[in-house]
Amino acid sequence: MTINQALEPAIRVLGIEKSFKDLHVLRGVDLEVKVGSIFALLGSNGAGKTTLVKILSTLLKADAGTATVHGIDVAANPGGVREAISLTGQFAAVDEVLTGRENLLLIARLRHLANPGEIADELLNRFSLTEAGDRPASKYSGGMRRRLDIAMSLIGSPPIIFLDEPTTGLDPQARIEVWQTVKQLADGGTTVLLTTQYLDEAEQLADRIAILHQGTIIQNGTLAELKRLLPAATVEYVEKQPSLEDVFLALVGGDAAGGTAPAGRELT
Ligand SMILES: Nc1ncnc2c1ncn2[C@@H]1O[C@H](COP(=O)(O)OP(=O)(O)OP(=O)(O)O)[C@@H](O)[C@H]1O
Numbered sequence: 001m002t003i004n005q006a007l008e009p010a011i012r013v014l015g016i017e018k019s020f021k022d023l024h025v026l027r028g029v030d031l032e033v034k035v036g037s038i039f040a041l042l043g044s045n046g047a048g049k050t051t052l053v054k055i056l057s058t059l060l061k062a063d064a065g066t067a068t069v070h071g072i073d074v075a076a077n078p079g080g081v082r083e084a085i086s087l088t089g090q091f092a093a094v095d096e097v098l099t100g101r102e103n104l105l106l107i108a109r110l111r112h113l114a115n116p117g118e119i120a121d122e123l124l125n126r127f128s129l130t131e132a133g134d135r136p137a138s139k140y141s142g143g144m145r146r147r148l149d150i151a152m153s154l155i156g157s158p159p160i161i162f163l164d165e166p167t168t169g170l171d172p173q174a175r176i177e178v179w180q181t182v183k184q185l186a187d188g189g190t191t192v193l194l195t196t197q198y199l200d201e202a203e204q205l206a207d208r209i210a211i212l213h214q215g216t217i218i219q220n221g222t223l224a225e226l227k228r229l230l231p232a233a234t235v236e237y238v239e240k241q242p243s244l245e246d247v248f249l250a251l252v253g254g255d256a257a258g259g260t261a262p263a264g265r266e267l268t
Pocket residue numbers: 020023025043044045046047048049050051052090197
């Protein structure tokens with residue numbers, strides 16, 4: 001990494017717009033993600049989370065605005081961006097017929113790495129899949145499959161990883177396992193941008209949380225900053241802090257299609 005990249009944010013998004021025919025999905029999205037941090041993009045179904053992730057991972061082109069990932073412009077040098085990232089999509093990329101180990105070997109070979117066997121074994125161990133490594137992925141639980149999916153995306157050690165709804169459809173125990181994995185990644189210096197509809201997931205994991213609503217980021221801050229947007233509720237002598245869910249519902253009006261952000265109290 002150059003000095004320049006160390007100072008720059010891992011991801012910088014400025015004025016990104018994207019429409020699908022008449023549907024104006026992204027209407028000027030701005031955000032920055034610090035190197036080594038976990039950034040959660042929160043939004044209702046259809047808010048445009050996957051669309052933004054696809055633009056940042058060079059699978060889609062924006063209509064307007066600029067974005068750099070690892071200091072590289074996504075439009076000018078998509079190949080350079082692809083070398084710096086991995087994407088774990090909303091739907092798992094695991095091959096069900098292959099074993100966990102074979103899935104990892106396949107990706108390591110596709111990436112022309114010198115020691116695919118060692119890489120596969122190290123990842124199986126890191127994701128607590130060693131015992132299951134020789135079983136077909138079709139026999140894995142949802143949480144194991146997700147962990148394998150994330151392990152596959154780490155082959156080649158990309159500095160930036162996109163996780164699009166990493167725990168959708170998982171049971172609470174499997175979600176916690178994936179959360180631990182994501183925390184370990186960030187502790188190791190990887191920058192993580194994840195999308196989620198689960199407010200507790202953002203609350204548990206993220207250093208910063210941005211709320212995407214009606215095409216723009218309507219709030220962006222730390223959990224503490226977002227919670228300060230609402231006054232603390234009090235019940236007799238017990239003070240209750242608003243949860244992120246309270247903040248989210250107040251901001252989007254409890255109605256994904258029709259709510260608007262309250263005026264004022266913008267975070268900087
Ligand atoms: N290729 C496409 N062609 C037309 N419309 C699209 C396309 N991709 C996405 N859309 C529309 O853009 C909007 C945003 O979709 P997107 O998948 O980004 O939402 P999301 O926030 O990821 O939702 P979810 O939480 O359901 O995953 C939706 O209305 C979707 O139908």
